[in-house]
Amino acid sequence: MSKPIEIRNPRTGKYDYVIIPPPERLLVQQCNRLRRAQQNWFDLGLDGRIDVLLKWKDAILSNRDKLTEALVIDTGRLRESKLEIDWFLSGIDRWCRLGSKLLQDTEKGTSIPFINLQQTAVPYALVGVISPWNFPLLLSTIDTIPALLAGCAVIVKPSEITPRFMAPLMNAVSTVPKLRDILSFIEGNGKTGEILVDNVDLICFTGSIETGQQIAIAAAQRLIPAFLELAGKNPAIVLKSANIDLATSAILWGSVFNSGQSCFSIERIYVAEDILEEFYHKLVAKAYKLKLAYPTLNSGEIGPIITETQAAIINEHLLDAIEKGGIIHCGGEVEEKGGGWWCHPTVITEVNHDMKVMNEETFGPIMPIASFSTVESAIELANDSFYGLSAAVFSESRDEALKIARQIDAGAININDAGLTVMMHEAEKNAFKFSGLGSSRMGVSALTRFMRKKAFLIKTNSNYDPWWFNK
Amino acid sequence: MSKPIEIRNPRTGKYDYVIIPPPERLLVQQCNRLRRAQQNWFDLGLDGRIDVLLKWKDAILSNRDKLTEALVIDTGRLRESKLEIDWFLSGIDRWCRLGSKLLQDTEKGTSIPFINLQQTAVPYALVGVISPWNFPLLLSTIDTIPALLAGCAVIVKPSEITPRFMAPLMNAVSTVPKLRDILSFIEGNGKTGEILVDNVDLICFTGSIETGQQIAIAAAQRLIPAFLELAGKNPAIVLKSANIDLATSAILWGSVFNSGQSCFSIERIYVAEDILEEFYHKLVAKAYKLKLAYPTLNSGEIGPIITETQAAIINEHLLDAIEKGGIIHCGGEVEEKGGGWWCHPTVITEVNHDMKVMNEETFGPIMPIASFSTVESAIELANDSFYGLSAAVFSESRDEALKIARQIDAGAININDAGLTVMMHEAEKNAFKFSGLGSSRMGVSALTRFMRKKAFLIKTNSNYDPWWFNK
Numbered sequence: 001m002s003k004p005i006e007i008r009n010p011r012t013g014k015y016d017y018v019i020i021p022p023p024e025r026l027l028v029q030q031c032n033r034l035r036r037a038q039q040n041w042f043d044l045g046l047d048g049r050i051d052v053l054l055k056w057k058d059a060i061l062s063n064r065d066k067l068t069e070a071l072v073i074d075t076g077r078l079r080e081s082k083l084e085i086d087w088f089l090s091g092i093d094r095w096c097r098l099g100s101k102l103l104q105d106t107e108k109g110t111s112i113p114f115i116n117l118q119q120t121a122v123p124y125a126l127v128g129v130i131s132p133w134n135f136p137l138l139l140s141t142i143d144t145i146p147a148l149l150a151g152c153a154v155i156v157k158p159s160e161i162t163p164r165f166m167a168p169l170m171n172a173v174s175t176v177p178k179l180r181d182i183l184s185f186i187e188g189n190g191k192t193g194e195i196l197v198d199n200v201d202l203i204c205f206t207g208s209i210e211t212g213q214q215i216a217i218a219a220a221q222r223l224i225p226a227f228l229e230l231a232g233k234n235p236a237i238v239l240k241s242a243n244i245d246l247a248t249s250a251i252l253w254g255s256v257f258n259s260g261q262s263c264f265s266i267e268r269i270y271v272a273e274d275i276l277e278e279f280y281h282k283l284v285a286k287a288y289k290l291k292l293a294y295p296t297l298n299s300g301e302i303g304p305i306i307t308e309t310q311a312a313i314i315n316e317h318l319l320d321a322i323e324k325g326g327i328i329h330c331g332g333e334v335e336e337k338g339g340g341w342w343c344h345p346t347v348i349t350e351v352n353h354d355m356k357v358m359n360e361e362t363f364g365p366i367m368p369i370a371s372f373s374t375v376e377s378a379i380e381l382a383n384d385s386f387y388g389l390s391a392a393v394f395s396e397s398r399d400e401a402l403k404i405a406r407q408i409d410a411g412a413i414n415i416n417d418a419g420l421t422v423m424m425h426e427a428e429k430n431a432f433k434f435s436g437l438g439s440s441r442m443g444v445s446a447l448t449r450f451m452r453k454k455a456f457l458i459k460t461n462s463n464y465d466p467w468w469f470n471k
Numbered sequence: 472m473s474k475p476i477e478i479r480n481p482r483t484g485k486y487d488y489v490i491i492p493p494p495e496r497l498l499v500q501q502c503n504r505l506r507r508a509q510q511n512w513f514d515l516g517l518d519g520r521i522d523v524l525l526k527w528k529d530a531i532l533s534n535r536d537k538l539t540e541a542l543v544i545d546t547g548r549l550r551e552s553k554l555e556i557d558w559f560l561s562g563i564d565r566w567c568r569l570g571s572k573l574l575q576d577t578e579k580g581t582s583i584p585f586i587n588l589q590q591t592a593v594p595y596a597l598v599g600v601i602s603p604w605n606f607p608l609l610l611s612t613i614d615t616i617p618a619l620l621a622g623c624a625v626i627v628k629p630s631e632i633t634p635r636f637m638a639p640l641m642n643a644v645s646t647v648p649k650l651r652d653i654l655s656f657i658e659g660n661g662k663t664g665e666i667l668v669d670n671v672d673l674i675c676f677t678g679s680i681e682t683g684q685q686i687a688i689a690a691a692q693r694l695i696p697a698f699l700e701l702a703g704k705n706p707a708i709v710l711k712s713a714n715i716d717l718a719t720s721a722i723l724w725g726s727v728f729n730s731g732q733s734c735f736s737i738e739r740i741y742v743a744e745d746i747l748e749e750f751y752h753k754l755v756a757k758a759y760k761l762k763l764a765y766p767t768l769n770s771g772e773i774g775p776i777i778t779e780t781q782a783a784i785i786n787e788h789l790l791d792a793i794e795k796g797g798i799i800h801c802g803g804e805v806e807e808k809g810g811g812w813w814c815h816p817t818v819i820t821e822v823n824h825d826m827k828v829m830n831e832e833t834f835g836p837i838m839p840i841a842s843f844s845t846v847e848s849a850i851e852l853a854n855d856s857f858y859g860l861s862a863a864v865f866s867e868s869r870d871e872a873l874k875i876a877r878q879i880d881a882g883a884i885n886i887n888d889a890g891l892t893v894m895m896h897e898a899e900k901n902a903f904k905f906s907g908l909g910s911s912r913m914g915v916s917a918l919t920r921f922m923r924k925k926a927f928l929i930k931t932n933s934n935y936d937p938w939w940f941n942k
Contacts, residue, residue, distance in 0.1 A: 112891075112895060115891055115895055117895065117897060117898055118873070119898070119899060212694070213694060216692075217688050217692060219691065220687030220688045220908075223680075223683070223684060223687060223701075223905055225908065226691070228694070230694075243933055246934070246935050249935035249937070250935050401929075402927060402929075405927050406591070411923065411925055411926065412925070412926045412928065414930070415927060415928065415929040416930040417928065417930040417935075420928040420930065423583055423586070424581055424582075424583060424586055425582075426581055427588055427590070427928055429925060429926045430923035430924050430925070434694055436694075437691075437694050437695075442926075443924075445924075452901035453882065453899040453911055453916075454881075454882055454883070454884070454900060454901070455882065455883045455884070455892075455898030455899060455900045456873060456876050456877075456884050456886060457883065457884070457886065457891035457892065457898060458872075458873075458886040458887070459885070459886060459891065462714055462717055462887070464716070464717050464888075466720070
C-alpha cells in the first residue's frame, strides 16, 4: 500500500482528511481497463454519448449539496464553489449542444478529378487530465467534458490539496454505468501524475510552469500530445480615456475573485500617469470595503488562501516589494486566523519590474499599480514578462483599446473588463510565451484537439497511370 | 571555424562537396536578426507577402536548371528531382490562392448579450524547419511556404546528406530583398539542428523517430510547439474483390517511387489468400520490368539508395527476412555499382511480423507480401505496428474498403491507390502512434498551426456588475 497523504483544511489548518495514492500496478491496470472500454464508448455515437453526459448532469444535480459541501471544505470558500458547479453543469449543456455540429464526417471532390476525399476524426483512446487546487471541480472537468464527448475515455487526477470533492463526484459517476466504464477520478500526488502521463494517449495539465515542463518532456518522450495551461501574470492597462469607475470595479474583481487564486487574475496594473492618483484612490476605497469570509463563510467576499505554500509566496512578494520601495495602501499581509491564511485585498504603488510582485505569479488578491506616460511604454511594460495568458485594456475608445490589445502578447484580452474569459467559452485563444502549450481549450478547438484527423483518399477510376514517370 | 563536413555523391560514392556548419554564436545572431525582421514581414499584410512569394517563384523559375542539377547530384535521380521542383512551385501557387480565405479576422456577438468577440491569429515570430534527405527541396519547403504566408520568419536546416540544392535556392532568395530578410537556409549537421531548436519559437521536423523524440523533448523544455512527421511502415490490404491489375501497379509504384525512400511508401502488403498467387506473380512480372537508372540518369526508373547507412539497413532487413524463412522472388540485394548503392525492386513472400522487413522502416524498394484469411485478421496485421502514417486498401467495393479503412490506425488511407497523399494537399491528417506529433501539415491546418489564436472580449456596456457575488 502506498503511504497515506494527510490533507489540510484551509479554514482550520487541521489535517482532517486522508488520501492514499493507488499503487503503480493498479493504476496501470485501471488505465488499460479504461482504454479497452473506449471503443464501446465511441461506438455509442454522439447521441448516445450526449445521453450519458446528461445523465451525469442529473446525477450531479441530485447530489449537489454533498458536492458543494466537499468543495467548500476543499477550498474554504462558498460562492466560488457554487459557481464552479454551475459552470460544470452548463459546460455539459454547452458541449452537448455544440457537439453534433463539430463531429460530422465530410465528403467532397478534390482538385484532382479522379480523387474523392472523405474526412473523419477519431478520438484518442485515453485522455489524462491533471488539474490544480484553485478551482478543483471546474479545472478537473473543463477538458474532461469535451474529451468524453469526442469519444475518449478519461482518467483525471485532481490536486492532492483539494481531493474531497472527488467522492461525491464519483458517486454521481457510479450511478451512470456507461460513464463509469470510461471515466475515473483518482486520488494521488505528483508521483501518481507521473505514472498517469506514462499510461495515457494525450495529457491535459493545468498548473505551474515547472510541472508543465516536466509533463511536456514526459509526453514528448512518448510522442503524445500535451495541452498545458500554466501560470499568468496578467496586465491591465488603464488609459487616460478610461471610465475610472468601471476600470476600478472590474480590476478589483479581476484581482480578488477567488482571493486572486485564478490563472486569469489581474496581477499587474498600468495606469496613465494623469489619472494615477484618482485611479488608486478609488481602487483603495473599493478594496477596503471588501471583507474576509471569516469567521463564517458568509462574513465577507474574500476566502482563505488555500495552501500554506501560496500564503508564504504572497508574503514573500509583499515583503520584497516593500523592501524595494513599494508603498502599501490597504491590506498588506497574509495573516493566520483560526488556523487558515487570509489576505485582505492589497493595493501597492511605487512598484517596478525588479519586484517579484511584478514579475512572478503571486496568486493572491494583490494589486500592484505602476504608471505610464506613453501608450508605447504601457505596451512595453505589459509585454515585459515571461507570461502571456490574458490581459485587459480600459478605454472609452474601443478602437484605441483594440489597437493596443493587438500589440499585447497574450491569448485573451478583455476590453473594459477583467474577467470575461471565465464567462465566455466561444473565444479561441492560445497561451503565449511560458503560459502554456497546445490548442485552445475554449471554442471549437477545445473539442477537436481530442481527435486525430483521418483522410480517406478514394480513387474513382480504375486505370493506373504511373504519372510521375510520364512527365 | 567549425569542422568541415564532406558530402558523398550518391552515384559515384565520391566525397566531392563540403559544407561548414555555422559557429553557434553566429547562428544565434542569425536567428535574432530574422526574428527582428519578422514584424515588418507580418506588417506587409497578406497581399504583400503573396507578392514576395510569387517573386521567389519567378526567381526559381529562372534558376530552374541550376536547382535541378544540384538536386540531381544530391539524390542521384532525375525524375523525382524535377517533380520536387514542380511540387514546390505549385505549393507556392496553392498557398497564395488559399491564404486570403484563411487569414481573416472575425467579429461576432456572443451568447452573452453585453460581450462582443473579435478573433484574430498572430504568427509565431521565428519558425525552424529541419528537413531530411529523401526529398531535399520538397520537405525543406513544405512547412516553410505556409509559415512564410502566415507571417513568420523561417530558418531551415536541410539534411547534411543532400546540401547542394541550397546554393541555387538561396541565390533565388537573395534576389528578393523582402524575402532574404526573413528566410534563411543554413548548412549544418545534428549539432546545428540542436542549436536551431533552442533559438526558434516553433519547430517543424521531418525525419527519424529517434531524432523526432529528441527534438520534441528540447521543444518541451522551452514550451514551444513541435510538429513532427516521422517514419512509416505503411500497410496495403488487398481484398479478394480487388482489381488485381490496378492493385499490383499502384502498390508497385507506391513502393518503388524514389527507390522506396518516401515516408508514404508501401512497406507491407497483405493479400487475401485466395488471390495471393495471382497477385504476387503479377507484381513480380511488373517489378522485374523496372530498370535501375544506371549507368545514366535515363537508363531506368529506379535511382540509387541515397545514403550508405540506408543501403546497409535495407540489406540487413533482407538478410534477416531470408534467415527467418522469407522467399525472394526478384531483386534481393543492395549492390554497389560505380561507387553508388542500387537496389532492384524486390518482392518477398513467406514473411511474418518477427522479421525486420515487416516491423521496422526499411526505406527501400522492398515489397514483402503476407496473406490473410479473414478481413479481421488483415486489419489486425495492419495495426500490429508502432507506426501509423498512411495505408492503402484495395477493393472493387468502395463501401467494403472504407469500412476497413476506418479501422486502420493511420492518418491517411488510400482507397484503390497507394500514393495519392503526395498529390492531394486538401486532406487533413494526423500521424498516429510513433509516426508523428502535432497538427496536420496538409489542408487548412498546415497554415493555421503557425499562428496563435487571440481573442478580444469586448464589453459593450459601461456598468460593472460583480455578478459572481450576486448569485
